[in-house]
Amino acid sequence: EVHLVESGGGLVQPGGSLRLSCAASGFTFSNYWMHWVRQAPGKGLLWVSRTNPDGTSTNYADSVKGRFTVSRDNAKNTVYLQMNSLRAEDTAVYYCVRDSSTVSYWGQGTLVTASS
Amino acid sequence: DVVMTQFPLSLPVTLGQPASISCRSSQSLVYSDGNTYLNWFQQRPGQSPRRLIYKVSNRDSGVPDRFSGSGSGTDFTLKISRVEAEDVGVYYCVQGTHWPYTFGQGTKLEIK
Numbered sequence: 001e002v003h004l005v006e007s008g009g010g011l012v013q014p015g016g017s018l019r020l021s022c023a024a025s026g027f028t029f030s031n032y033w034m035h036w037v038r039q040a041p042g043k044g045l046l047w048v049s050r051t052n053p054d055g056t057s058t059n060y061a062d063s064v065k066g067r068f069t070v071s072r073d074n075a076k077n078t079v080y081l082q083m084n085s086l087r088a089e090d091t092a093v094y095y096c097v098r099d100s101s102t103v104s105y106w107g108q109g110t111l112v113t114a115s116s
Numbered sequence: 117d118v119v120m121t122q123f124p125l126s127l128p129v130t131l132g133q134p135a136s137i138s139c140r141s142s143q144s145l146v147y148s149d150g151n152t153y154l155n156w157f158q159q160r161p162g163q164s165p166r167r168l169i170y171k172v173s174n175r176d177s178g179v180p181d182r183f184s185g186s187g188s189g190t191d192f193t194l195k196i197s198r199v200e201a202e203d204v205g206v207y208y209c210v211q212g213t214h215w216p217y218t219f220g221q222g223t224k225l226e227i228k
Contacts, residue, residue, distance in 0.1 A: 037165075044219055044220075044221055046219070047210070050215075059216070062117070102170065104170070107164065109164060
């Protein structure tokens, strides 16, 4: 059974940094693109970032480009989201997602709050 | 970025009655491989999103057959043939053809 478990969220002051982790199990992690999607409280969804199976290709939403970095460690079956220069508008639940043509798995999410 | 426009944004439905949600994209969602990467997600209160439909009309595993998707190019529809109580939540269309992938605003389905 596929499991995606996010961790690393919490309260951070604007301008601060956090690193989210997503531990994957139940599938061959190194074969799949991995994604991060966020949802601000009471709001809609934003596809934040993605990384290809070997981590050599990454993409970002314009609102986070230059501040967030996605990476992965295939030996540890883990994908990361390094978030720097956090803003109040980055406050959201961040979901780790494995999304492909035929199946889509989402974690339970981790809450990031950027507030003073 | 591709703008996804959903309507209606609020959808009160009587149990057992059909429901329909429309989604329009600002540009064609046909990818160079010939596929159209338009998906539908359901988010029940307090839960993570769950994909219902992928590539316009394909139901994900375990999704009841009362859910169906249709459309082409820039206009798409999600239909529920007979709404049940467990269908309450917010429904999102999302395009996976052009990066960044983009969601519609969401349609809140409630029981009348």
